[in-house]
Amino acid sequence: MRLLLTSDTHLPKRAKRLPAPLLDEVARSDVVLHAGDWADTGTLDLLESRSRRLIAVYGNNDGPELRARLPEIAYADIGGLRFGVVHETGPAQGRETRCAARFPDVDVLVFGHSHIPWDTTAPTGLRLLNPGSPTDRRRQPHCTYMTVTVSGGSITEVDLRRLPPR
Template sequence: MRLLLMSDTHVPLRAKQLPEELLTQVARADVVIHAGDWVDTATLDLLEARSRRLIGVYGNNDNKAAPPLRARLPEVAYAELGGVRFGVVHETGVARGREARCAARFPELDVLVFGHSHIPWDSVAEERLRLLNPGSPTDRRRQPHCTYMTAEVSAGRLTGVELHRLPPRR
């Protein structure tokens, strides 16, 4: 099972549209996971239409910019994909202590996908909980590149986690 992970798309505030490379990956993925800060309902509608399965949550900017998103999306989402227990949330707090804090908050999960910081993150908490932040495909902030992640779920395991850099916007 092929996964596509993204967060913090901020369309149309930070970009007019999602990058074409990302939309190509949406079509290839079995499951698309979005960890919040969509900012507009059009992006949610687009990903729902183009995805085989979409799992998403709302972020802090979704409350301000697009209240209808909060009505359509949960704060935390849970899914079992191929025997791997996933959670999705927008914010996890400051980087310091993140692993212990998330392991305590989500003891039942194997993988937690989060966003908010726009900083890619891949770590393991307490030798069991994988923490993944795909960064942002549209707003790199202080990062060198806009990013997203892909991964595979096979035989009850998460494998092939890869961070993808997007070319600079013109």
């Protein structure tokens, strides 16, 4: 099963549209997970229309229209794993311990907010993934998203995808 992880699209503030490689990946993915900060409902509408399955949350920059359509935290069983999606997890220091305590029944936690790609595993086995941002690299060298392959009830591949400069 192929997953696309994205977050912090911030359209149209940071970019006018989603990058073509990301949209191409939507078509190839079984599930798209978006960890918030859409900033506009048009992007949500687009991903809803193009995704086979969309699991998404709102972020701190999302207004009332998005908050009315999306939860703060989403949970889904995907390929034998229990996924959680949330926008903010707090500071990097102590993240694994804090998230393992907050999400004890989750195997994989997808989060955003920082625009900094992240892939770690807590001592409890919780995998934490932040795909960065496909439209706003901030202090990162590249805009990014992630693809994840799930097979036999486990993650077999995580790939951080760098987007070409705009």
